[in-house]
Amino acid sequence: MKEGYELIYKRPESLLQTRMHYCPGCFHSTTHKILMEVVDELGIKEKTVGVCPVGCSVFAYDYLDVDMQEAAHGRAAAVATGIKRILPDRVVFSYQGDGDLAAIGTAETLHACNRGENFTFIFINNGIYGMTGGQMAPTTLEGQKTSTSPYGRDPEKVGLPLKMCEIVSQFKRVAFVQRVSFNTPANARKAKKAIKTAFEIQMKKLGTTFIEVASNCPSQWKCTPEESLDWLTNHVFPYYPLGVFKEPPKTKE
Amino acid sequence: MKEGYELIYKRPESLLQTRMHYCPGCFHSTTHKILMEVVDELGIKEKTVGVCPVGCSVFAYDYLDVDMQEAAHGRAAAVATGIKRILPDRVVFSYQGDGDLAAIGTAETLHACNRGENFTFIFINNGIYGMTGGQMAPTTLEGQKTSTSPYGRDPEKVGLPLKMCEIVSQFKRVAFVQRVSFNTPANARKAKKAIKTAFEIQMKKLGTTFIEVASNCPSQWKCTPEESLDWLTNHVFPYYPLGVFKEPPKTKE
Amino acid sequence: MVETKLMKGNEALAEAAIRSGLQAYFGYPITPQSEVIEYLAREEPKYNYVLLQAESEVAAVNMLYGSGGAGGRVMTTTSSPGFSLMQEGISYIACAEIPCVFANIVRGGPGLGTIQPSQSDYNQATKGGGHGDYNIIVLVPNSVQEMVDHCRLAFELADKYRTPAMLLSDGAIGQMMEKVNLPEPIEYKPNKPWATTGKTPDRERNILTSLYIKSETMEEKNKILQEKYKQIIANEIRFDEYKTDDAEIIITSFGLTSRIAKKTVDIGREEGMKLGLFRPITVWPFPTKALAEIASRPQVKFFISVEMNAGQMVEDVKLAVCGQKSVHFYGRMGGIVPTPDEILDVIKEKEAGRD
Amino acid sequence: MVETKLMKGNEALAEAAIRSGLQAYFGYPITPQSEVIEYLAREEPKYNYVLLQAESEVAAVNMLYGSGGAGGRVMTTTSSPGFSLMQEGISYIACAEIPCVFANIVRGGPGLGTIQPSQSDYNQATKGGGHGDYNIIVLVPNSVQEMVDHCRLAFELADKYRTPAMLLSDGAIGQMMEKVNLPEPIEYKPNKPWATTGKTPDRERNILTSLYIKSETMEEKNKILQEKYKQIIANEIRFDEYKTDDAEIIITSFGLTSRIAKKTVDIGREEGMKLGLFRPITVWPFPTKALAEIASRPQVKFFISVEMNAGQMVEDVKLAVCGQKSVHFYGRMGGIVPTPDEILDVIKEKEAGRD
Amino acid sequence: MPQKGYVEISVEGCKGCNLCVLHCPTNCLALNTKDTNSYGLHYAYLAEEDKCIACMNCSVICPDAAITVYKKMAA
Amino acid sequence: MPQKGYVEISVEGCKGCNLCVLHCPTNCLALNTKDTNSYGLHYAYLAEEDKCIACMNCSVICPDAAITVYKKMAA
Amino acid sequence: MLQEMVFAGFGGQGVLSMGTLLAYSAMKEGKEVSWFPSYGPEMRGGTANCMVNISDELISSPIVTLFDVGVVLNLPSLKKFEPRVKKDGILIWENSIIKEPPERKDINIYGIPAIEKASKELENVKVANMILLGCLVKLINIVKKESLMTALKDTLPERHHHLIPLNKRAIDMGMKLV
Amino acid sequence: MLQEMVFAGFGGQGVLSMGTLLAYSAMKEGKEVSWFPSYGPEMRGGTANCMVNISDELISSPIVTLFDVGVVLNLPSLKKFEPRVKKDGILIWENSIIKEPPERKDINIYGIPAIEKASKELENVKVANMILLGCLVKLINIVKKESLMTALKDTLPERHHHLIPLNKRAIDMGMKLV
Numbered sequence A, B: 001m002k003e004g005y006e007l008i009y010k011r012p013e014s015l016l017q018t019r020m021h022y023c024p025g026c027f028h029s030t031t032h033k034i035l036m037e038v039v040d041e042l043g044i045k046e047k048t049v050g051v052c053p054v055g056c057s058v059f060a061y062d063y064l065d066v067d068m069q070e071a072a073h074g075r076a077a078a079v080a081t082g083i084k085r086i087l088p089d090r091v092v093f094s095y096q097g098d099g100d101l102a103a104i105g106t107a108e109t110l111h112a113c114n115r116g117e118n119f120t121f122i123f124i125n126n127g128i129y130g131m132t133g134g135q136m137a138p139t140t141l142e143g144q145k146t147s148t149s150p151y152g153r154d155p156e157k158v159g160l161p162l163k164m165c166e167i168v169s170q171f172k173r174v175a176f177v178q179r180v181s182f183n184t185p186a187n188a189r190k191a192k193k194a195i196k197t198a199f200e201i202q203m204k205k206l207g208t209t210f211i212e213v214a215s216n217c218p219s220q221w222k223c224t225p226e227e228s229l230d231w232l233t234n235h236v237f238p239y240y241p242l243g244v245f246k247e248p249p250k251t252k253e
Numbered sequence C, D: 001m002v003e004t005k006l007m008k009g010n011e012a013l014a015e016a017a018i019r020s021g022l023q024a025y026f027g028y029p030i031t032p033q034s035e036v037i038e039y040l041a042r043e044e045p046k047y048n049y050v051l052l053q054a055e056s057e058v059a060a061v062n063m064l065y066g067s068g069g070a071g072g073r074v075m076t077t078t079s080s081p082g083f084s085l086m087q088e089g090i091s092y093i094a095c096a097e098i099p100c101v102f103a104n105i106v107r108g109g110p111g112l113g114t115i116q117p118s119q120s121d122y123n124q125a126t127k128g129g130g131h132g133d134y135n136i137i138v139l140v141p142n143s144v145q146e147m148v149d150h151c152r153l154a155f156e157l158a159d160k161y162r163t164p165a166m167l168l169s170d171g172a173i174g175q176m177m178e179k180v181n182l183p184e185p186i187e188y189k190p191n192k193p194w195a196t197t198g199k200t201p202d203r204e205r206n207i208l209t210s211l212y213i214k215s216e217t218m219e220e221k222n223k224i225l226q227e228k229y230k231q232i233i234a235n236e237i238r239f240d241e242y243k244t245d246d247a248e249i250i251i252t253s254f255g256l257t258s259r260i261a262k263k264t265v266d267i268g269r270e271e272g273m274k275l276g277l278f279r280p281i282t283v284w285p286f287p288t289k290a291l292a293e294i295a296s297r298p299q300v301k302f303f304i305s306v307e308m309n310a311g312q313m314v315e316d317v318k319l320a321v322c323g324q325k326s327v328h329f330y331g332r333m334g335g336i337v338p339t340p341d342e343i344l345d346v347i348k349e350k351e352a353g354r355d
Numbered sequence E, F: 001m002p003q004k005g006y007v008e009i010s011v012e013g014c015k016g017c018n019l020c021v022l023h024c025p026t027n028c029l030a031l032n033t034k035d036t037n038s039y040g041l042h043y044a045y046l047a048e049e050d051k052c053i054a055c056m057n058c059s060v061i062c063p064d065a066a067i068t069v070y071k072k073m074a075a
Numbered sequence G, H: 001m002l003q004e005m006v007f008a009g010f011g012g013q014g015v016l017s018m019g020t021l022l023a024y025s026a027m028k029e030g031k032e033v034s035w036f037p038s039y040g041p042e043m044r045g046g047t048a049n050c051m052v053n054i055s056d057e058l059i060s061s062p063i064v065t066l067f068d069v070g071v072v073l074n075l076p077s078l079k080k081f082e083p084r085v086k087k088d089g090i091l092i093w094e095n096s097i098i099k100e101p102p103e104r105k106d107i108n109i110y111g112i113p114a115i116e117k118a119s120k121e122l123e124n125v126k127v128a129n130m131i132l133l134g135c136l137v138k139l140i141n142i143v144k145k146e147s148l149m150t151a152l153k154d155t156l157p158e159r160h161h162h163l164i165p166l167n168k169r170a171i172d173m174g175m176k177l178v
């Protein structure tokens, strides 16, 4: 370090040194990094337990220096429920892709939300099945081409993309819902704040907290990381607007 | 028949003579009867295919004189999807309880609705698991006692009852949603009209049609049929209001 | 102090779980075992276990994974179709080595079938209904008392070997009331350093996973599991013999039918037939050696496996007997319980037909 | 006219299904078989089959139930964890007697495991991973060509016996490209008077169900199923033999490993060892009689079952051999394919160890 | 009083739920509390014949389709 | 010109996604198109040292946490 | 000695609890017992039954097809179980509501107007089951009357304990009827 | 004769398609062939490979651990597969981007600056794979050059057919380099 300079940012402690396997520019990496920054800043590493199901992030436990359980495809919410119910004082999060949370795991997701399970969903919506090689997800946009919708998603046949933030916001015992992204530094900063807020609300036991990351998948979208940001701006955000969908009533302090 | 009198109502042709096993006063019976009246009136018996999953109505095929498939618990929507996709010109309905449609079958229900599968859901919401002896359903009311909520449903532990009409109405490709009941002759007449409308919309291929019956279960509610009507009026309808939640845009004729 | 009660098998199981230190139960109603969750729901205010009616069996098994992985003493119960839905989860649990207890109160299949008692899920339980090479410990109670005893034992074995253990019971035992002696409740103090309870500074993070993407590590993991299974086979085989010492004809039977087989032995003996009963108490691990030894005795003429299915355990009996003697089968299906008389008739027929 | 192509096993399977008159496919992506649905998605505009990516394997198997029950020629494909999730549905389909075709492109388990090829779902496929007494026809292709041939055959057998039939393949065969001869497409005309296509006045209503609430009717239904299974056992056993005529040592092996075993036979023979290969093509029904006959030949010294698992088919081999000769096992796990050399070494060891 | 309509109720088909009795606007139906059918259930019957106005409320509400309704033909 | 800040970018940790380059407000970052790291990827580096204002945009956006940021201390 | 018995009637007639009471009493006297109910949607049809076995030795199967004793409270149960009483066995039938009498000649048949007696003489139709239980115990002498009496306290939920005297009277009445 | 080969490099370097081309050509010449790719998340790490076996007889396993020939286009692949070339086998390595040369002495090693040549001389770095394939075919003579040429047409998707001449030139170039 040069003299007269101070360190103002370094890789968070809880993000292990292991090189992450994610493709260049993939927001899975960004989410991991920000998540661990939040864990470090809140000082909750000792009481954090994460759940990662199948999807590109199935190896998350190789990178995050917290206790973790790998869950079967779609069942992260059930696994997180099991953990949180028996260890109500831990901070529990599930980290799920769109195939996981909104296709095979629909029932587990919605029922956990309806019960108000007191953990945090980190929902990586990249509009595709990254892990398995680019098949259509429940959140794939209308007309978007994937390996199982090679001529573009046709809503007449497979319906419209699911807006999960909008859906889960309706459940009374869901306390906090926000859709974020990492396409600009400003949005990344908001995303970090959102995750932090979610964990804080969880620690206050106010109900389910749900963060959707409008994410990218340069590899399966078959574009560069830069182009993936354009797709986000031009196609994803118009359908999946960023913002807070629900928050607990403000209490005076 | 006395002379000078004409027959104005008799048991519908398509309701077989077999005595139904339902408990006295159970709306499962009423729904069967009305359903078959509609089938007869629309003259669609030859092209109707029904799906009944597990629940008190699992024996429905013993009573309804149409082709039917018995489905695994919760999977009626998937089975109906399979039938309707391969036989798009048939009139297909699934006949499901609240445990079936809204607990174990949540994913199949919501995805069929989101895809706009062109069949009709007949959803018998009696707020309890009738078949298995009175356990809590996802639609059991707050404070309601069941064999698995013996001290009353506690939303802090298991969440609030799910309002399925309200949830499925949001899916764009769901065309028609109405909640009906059979507690009075007037409501029963409305219910019949609703089912008829649903089938007509299905035949026009306009999307998913969804009829929720705010039903009763005298046996597991541990009350008389009459008392069950009071419970409906005093507790069920306030939480689950009757009415049309969605209908296709009216076209001029 | 032991307490004696007249209880249903399902309720006795629930009570036994509580007395064994149950910390969490997740389940979904299904006949003929819903009394387990109903009993636990009634008793809940008195204890501090977690009780949650899951939205499905798939959810239940995965909640079990989570809470078992978090170090809890946990259980779920179901019946046949529900157990089928749990197979993926069980395969995960076996590989992630999470101790937990299952009970399948079997009803007649396949499909929706009947809610009457059956033993037709034997293969599913013992050969692995889920994918991959794994085994789970399978205890087969034949009375309400054994529902209690095996429940405690299942919890202990699950912890000891970090493995799922199950009770393979049936609708008759679940629904019937019998006299039962309830053991003293224990105070359960888990000692599970591998559990995901939050990474404290004194240890590395704990990870529970079944993912071994590279062939080499996957094979390594498989070998570890297989090694464990060998240990279990070496230590945990349990069975019962009844009048086998001088027996010429051995009935093999498990669970409910073993009681009838026992009666058959008595009736047969009265008629001068030298019958004996071999009853596996664990069907995985299966008492292969013990059976093979019996088969080698000169006086033993043949075996007959009596089951409430189309012939499942009989294959394990054949594997054990390994051609030394002939092995017959008699089964009833759909919930029909065979009577001692009909079994005896079949035995006489086989006896006559021998050359 | 037969067309020759270089194709992946998964794609060949998809193409074979189309050429066999596929009317509906429902599936959910999973490695190493997603190419099946991807291929069908690409080809869809050219044909008029129904293609739907289901929300899960549970949904997929039940869509299959519906459309197969409505009379369609229908298929789904998956890999191990997905196949576990289908077990409840398969049990229902078997009991409701709905013809349909499954393929499990097996990967290494248990749990999430590895995506590398494996044969560790043998028990699940052949002993019934679902609940109740049922069987499904299990074909084990060992080449891309057989993916095609068995696909057609599976559809035919499914229709003939009103039963589910499956291909038990693996990730290697699914992912590899080989030369394949594609048969002429057929025009499929279903003749399924039992299908739920709408009750016309000329017939009673059709009901597809697996519910038989009374023990007596359930047992009746079970007997009908068991009778059918006997028929299938009588008519549909398929296997291959390679140099078994004078063989002293018989390797038993299925699917991918049977190719390696064949090579082993050749190498061994070059070294003067009298090896032979017995390859089941159907593993349910298993070629028990044929194997028993071989076991009875005086020159046969022992058997060794070579598999990519911890020892599964070997039990069926033992049941067939029934103590006549010893039966050994050699397996690799986790996706590791054994080499002819290592197999030969093991054989030599066993040979030396014999007394 | 002219009889506008009348109903026939199947004794074995009726389950005695009493819903028709409850909803008959003219109170002409009743449960037979003396007798039961073979299922042990008290069945409904047209107790006051001349009051029936053939409104079909009973047949609409009857879960088990046990009621047949007749109406006086226009003269 | 006074140097307000500077960044260190891990050569092996960088995946060359270019997102930091894109979002640096002072355009002081660039991808090294000549060289690759051991993963065959062109990595980012601080091309124009004196332009860095220590705004942390790059470190915030970098998916792989490959960037460390330093800021000139207040005198 | 093994006694295999069945109690059957409409749901609500108390057939399950009469079986429970008997089994519990026998257990308290040191006998081996088993009690097995009909369950599931079978009950929805309106009938219920339970099989009770009492023996000095371990009981093999709780489910049997032929019975030493049958106690039936409605016609469907009579039809179902009359043929399943063993030769020389006992069939007790409620004869105030069942209109068609049993027909077999090779068993011992006792018709008891328990429902009428319960509603008229004891003013509570619900204890008809106890009257019949009283008959049964008198006939086969399988448990002591005192055991039944204490069993009432142990098996009835607290909130029904005020009904114990009435139940006792019903049992007494039954014992005097045969 | 059986030839067991592996082609490995970064994703995007065309290792799968060089294997396909070779396998297809051999098949057209009447040989038995198998082609087996790496698949799944392994690819996400950035490396890809395929194993190609060509033989006169049926091929036993598409997956092998030791190879007659290895063609590697990046350092991780060199590290991974150099040890797995059979004694006296062939290792072809791209030596314009791989900086650490192979070390074994018991195999035949050919360093080819295919990437440099492709980008400089053919102005398209993508055909480096074809240069290496040219080398390979020249060295082991397993298929005829003409087969490769017609295979290009059969295996390349229509929309890439304009690149066939370039690919041919690359193959030719490769054949001249060894």
Ligand SMILES: Cc1ncc(C[n+]2csc(CCOP(=O)(O)OP(=O)(O)O)c2C)c(N)n1
Pocket (backbone or CB within 6 Å): A054, A055, A056, A057, A073, A096, A097, A098, A099, A100, A101, A124, A126, A128, A129, A130, A131, A132, A137, D028, D029, D030, D031, D057, D081, D082, D085
């Ligand atoms: C039961 C089961 N079905 C299917 C799969 C295969 N699978 C693994 S991850 C995945 C979906 C990946 O997509 P997503 O959840 O969106 O995560 P991403 O990789 O896009 O981050 C699928 C279908 C599986 N592992 N298990």
Ligand SMILES: Cc1ncc(C[n+]2csc(CCOP(=O)(O)OP(=O)(O)O)c2C)c(N)n1
Pocket (backbone or CB within 6 Å): B054, B055, B056, B057, B073, B096, B097, B098, B099, B100, B101, B124, B126, B128, B129, B130, B131, B132, B137, C028, C029, C030, C031, C057, C081, C082, C085
């Ligand atoms: C996989 C599976 N789980 C559980 C059951 C048991 N079961 C049968 S029906 C049912 C729920 C019945 O409730 P509902 O769907 O509300 O129908 P109702 O009887 O109330 O009309 C349950 C849990 C089953 N048959 N299969």
Ligand code: SF4
Pocket (backbone or CB within 6 Å): A021, A022, A023, A026, A027, A028, A056, A126, A130, A131, A216, A217, A218, A219, A220, H044
């Ligand atoms: S495949 Fe897509 S989601 Fe997966 S790591 Fe690559 S870019 Fe990210």
Ligand code: SF4
Pocket (backbone or CB within 6 Å): B021, B022, B023, B026, B027, B028, B056, B126, B130, B131, B216, B217, B218, B219, B220, G044
């Ligand atoms: S149990 Fe309830 S839902 Fe079932 S038939 Fe009886 S009243 Fe109807």
Ligand code: SF4
Pocket (backbone or CB within 6 Å): E005, E006, E007, E023, E024, E025, E026, E027, E028, E029, E051, E052, E053, E054, E055, E056, E057, E058, E059, E069
């Ligand atoms: S038709 Fe109307 S008036 Fe007549 S009995 Fe029925 S409800 Fe009463």
Ligand code: SF4
Pocket (backbone or CB within 6 Å): B025, E009, E013, E014, E015, E016, E017, E018, E019, E020, E021, E043, E044, E061, E062, E063, E064, E065, E066, E067
């Ligand atoms: S409504 Fe129908 S079932 Fe109910 S009492 Fe009237 S006639 Fe009988």
Ligand code: SF4
Pocket (backbone or CB within 6 Å): F005, F006, F007, F023, F024, F025, F026, F027, F028, F029, F051, F052, F053, F054, F055, F056, F057, F058, F059, F069
């Ligand atoms: S800290 Fe700011 S100015 Fe400095 S390199 Fe990063 S983005 Fe550019």
Ligand code: SF4
Pocket (backbone or CB within 6 Å): A025, F009, F013, F014, F015, F016, F017, F018, F019, F020, F021, F043, F044, F061, F062, F063, F064, F065, F066, F067
């Ligand atoms: S954002 Fe990070 S990974 Fe991407 S180019 Fe910059 S330093 Fe490298």
Ligand SMILES: [Mg+2]
Pocket (backbone or CB within 6 Å): A097, A098, A099, A124, A125, A126, A127, A128, A129, A130, A137
């Ligand atoms: Mg995704």
Ligand SMILES: [Mg+2]
Pocket (backbone or CB within 6 Å): B097, B098, B099, B124, B125, B126, B127, B128, B129, B130, B137
């Ligand atoms: Mg219900």
